[in-house]
Ligand code: SF4
């Protein structure tokens with residue numbers, strides 16, 4: 120019989136740690152990697168439609184974000200955590216939120232803002248209140264509106280054009296000023312098929328609706344994101360735009376137009392759903408999503424900006440701690456809901 | 462019955478039941494047994510023997526130190542070699558009696574069997590449970606005679622026998638149900654008589670269909686109702702089991718008796734059967750010895766006071782280096798650093814893990830994925846609690862019900878950031894309880 124003592128690691132090597140001694144194997148790195156993978160179809164669509172320039176923007180943003188995180192970690196003397204792929208994901212999302220022809224230096228500025236101001240100043244992954252990629256995008260949008268509003272329509276080589284939402288906004292203004300013919304024409308001939316496949320102007324990642332929906336469904340199926348967020352966010356936008364459209368079909372676009380255009384799908388499936396910056400409870404996530412949907416609808420229907428997805432998400436990000444507290448459920452067997460202090 | 466019984470949250474860890482098909486093997490006689498005097502919750506037992514005294518198997522060695530305490534009996538015939546101490550599972554020292562076997566294994570005259578238990582006075586049965594030194598064999602080792610005597614005003618209508626054994630790897634209870642089904646049923650009926658409980662359920666997870674079927678067949682004409690439960694950890698936790706079977710919610714901070722239930726483990730009711738019908742005190746138990754590095758994982762009938770090393774010998778030793786030794790199961794068991802620890806009345810298993818089975822627990826910041834919240838069977842928010850506790854805001858953790866945590870480990874199991882959530886909860890619970898005690902002390906003084 121084997122002498123048991125022989126095969127036991129020396130007591131200095133025997134591990135004595137707290138239970139549980141099994142782990143599911145889930146890791147932050149795996150989660151981030153999965154999100155990146157589910158974004159790939161949309162990226163491929165972008166590169167297909169816009170060609171190498173799209174690839175350049177995406178690659179540069181990823182490079183700058185990862186490099187930026189390494190740089191800031193070093194400055195702040197924090198352990199390097201780029202192997203959790205979260206900086207890579209931030210870079211990819213930032214790139215997908217930029218126009219195809221974005222100059223490299225804008226990519227650099229955006230990446231450094233996203234990682235530096237969006238994430239590292241708060242202490243790195245997990246502590247940031249706002250979605251870093253959206254912080255980067257919003258900063259660029261405010262600082263360099265010119266560059267950030269130069270759009271291309273796929274296929275028409277590097278010719279600048281408007282996004283469908285911009286076009287709609289413009290035509291609506293004309294219509295309100297008395298010239299509604301062009302708007303009627305536009306509304307009657309919305310090319311939904313092109314939108315689904317990505318043949319429209321917009322940020323790199325906004326265009327191919329099918330790819331985004333596919334990726335988003337995978338994330339829901341794998342329970343990486345809370346399904347309430349995309350579902351209620353899209354439903355709210357659909358409901359609001361449907362109401363407006365039913366009231367004034369000559370002036371407003373139908374809900375399917377709003378669902379497929381702009382950054383809504385990308386935002387709903389991949390940005391609002393970011394676990395770090397959205398509420399944890401189901402109820403909280405639902406309220407958060409409806410809030411996002413309402414703000415987007417308000418901006419789109421009545422605002423001066425053609426698009427409101429990033430700002431809507433950022434605003435709701437700010438409300439997340441509040442929602443978390445307000446929607447904390449009651450523990451098993453608790454008589455009544457306990458008052459939770461901050 | 463096709464209805465599925467389940468509770469909130471929970472996880473589905475790997476099964477790792479390497480020994481479920483191994484029949485219970487009685488251990489051969491050893492030369493030396495180290496019997497701890499404090500292997501139960503409550504006061505240590507008071508030794509009644511002297512150094513050099515000769516004792517018989519089953520002889521009372523130590524009497525309960527108070528009401529909440531348990532009697533301890535000799536596992537063997539031999540001589541008390543020493544009154545000293547031994548290493549405990551948690552790394553502290555326990556007072557213990559060292560007994561040298563005389564190789565005869567002579568039993569003392571058993572207590573008289575109460576064969577008319579169906580008519581016997583419940584108080585007499587309860588007394589026997591206490592005399593036999595029975596404690597909860599599934600986990601906490603709480604003295605059973607105390608649990609079976611609910612305070613005035615608490616009426617118990619439901620007895621739940623816990624045959625869930627939801628800890629991965631362990632199979633001692635499973636084997637006991639397969640090999641001693643009638644004894645378990647009788648034991649359960651005895652307990653029901655003590656409690657005057659009307660409903661008697663036996664909860665078994667659906668991953669033990671053989672045990673479920675056998676118990677159903679054997680219990681067909683008795684008051685005991687075996688119930689199949691959906692496989693989900695921690696089904697065997699008392700509050701979860703009570704809810705799954707009765708849909709009654711044990712109130713926060715309360716006990717199953719607050720909703721008219723008492724939960725007993727199958728191994729405990731088996732011990733009660735032996736005490737009542739065989740007059741045999743609790744001095745041996747079935748323990749699973751398992752894990753990938755173990756040569757022959759199995760279930761062994763071990764005398765209390767055998768060492769972990771003896772138990773491992775029975776399982777053929779190790780075929781590869783073990784990097785972790787767990788007393789109990791992998792979800793709630795305690796990692797130990799020595800095999801020189803005695804088998805106690807509540808030692809349901811020993812698990813050995815190789816280094817490849819250990820995950821690297823390099824913990825990171827919470828990414829707020831809420832998996833822990835969803836997995837928590839007590840519906841707490843481990844994510845928020847753990848951040849509060851990291852910032853040492855224990856009073857806050859108290860208002861977020863940290864005391865309700867049952868330390869099941871579901872949260873830490875699912876956490877992708879590999880946060881030490883259970884340690885955090887334990888730390889806060891200790892702090893909160895200490896604070897409450899000092900406040901109570903202030904009030905009385
Ligand atoms: S907080 Fe406690 S009860 Fe909840 S899952 Fe974690 S260990 Fe279990």
Ligand code: SF4
Pocket residue numbers: 826827828829830831832833834843844847872875876877878879880882
């Ligand atoms: S599972 Fe871990 S990372 Fe996710 S919310 Fe809970 S503590 Fe945070």
